[in-house]
Amino acid sequence: MPHRILALPLGPIQTNCYLVADVEARAAVVIDPGDEAGRVLDVLRKNAWDLQYILLTHAHFDHIGAVAAIAADRRAPLALHPLDMPLLRAGGGARLFGLDIPTPPEPDVLLEAGQVLTCGALTFLVLHVPGHTPGHVAFYCPQAGAVFSGDVLFQDGIGRTDLPGGDYATLMHSLKAVLLQLPPETVVYSGHGPATTLAAEQQGNPFLAD
Ligand SMILES: [Zn+2]
Ligand SMILES: [Zn+2]
Structure with missing residues (x-):
């Protein structure tokens, strides 16, 4: 089944928003719409994709800034892990950085480890990977051989653990005991960067060297 993955770096920090679609079913999910809702909605409209879910890896402001506008335009359920609810309600911590974002609605789906969400013939397995934030999740799509890792793992880097709710030992455990248990050829689509x-990463990432 043909699928498409589009990366849209959005907003002042160029946070990667991903649109993942089952092209035949014309069904898509959006992951981490951080800003510039109009660009996300344009892609959905141009491709005539029906939005199935708004998925959040975590609730930092740079990943949720366009949620309010997209949720107002589309009826797709918003999904977040409950441990990141306080962060969502606090505007993603934007005020710490002197910023503000439109208040997102309350989630419709509370994510938990092992849960599977479907979009056409695509499935997304929820992995709980705390450490950057307490309710951080990654979404593994086996049909695409892809994992959407938010701010847990980057090319040559890992997520920062100095923000409220962050913890280095927890993050390392999430990386080694959860994320790196996926097939090694899995493509990692990070919240920032390529x-x-x-x-x-197992070979070249300095934070993962034993
Ligand atoms: Zn973050
Ligand atoms: Zn981020």
């Missing part, structure tokens, strides 16, 4: 693979 895509990579788990194998490349």
Whole structure:
């Protein structure tokens, strides 16, 4: 089944928003719409994709800034892990950075580890990977051989753990006991920067060297 993955770096920090679609079913999910809702909605409209879910890896402001506008335009359910609810209600911590974002609605779906969400013939397995934030999740799509890792793992880097709710030991456990248990050829679509693979990071990422 043909699928498409589009990366849209949005907003002042160029946070990666991903649109993942089952092209035949014309069904898509959006992951981490951080800003510039109009660009996301344009892509959905131009492709005539029906939005199935708004998925959040975590509730930092740079990943949720366009949620309010997209949820107002589309009826797609918003999904977040409950441990990031306080962060969502606090505007993603934007005020810490002297910023403000439109208040997102309350989530419709509370995510938990092992849950599977469907979009046409695509499935998204929820992995709970705390450490950057307490309710951080990653979405593994086996049909695409892809994991959407938010701010847990980057090319040559890992998520920061100095923000409220962050914890380094927890993050390392999430990386090694959860994320790196996926097939090594899995493509990693990060919240910031270019895509990579788990194998490349296991070999070259200085934070993952034993
Ligand atoms: Zn973050
Ligand atoms: Zn981020």
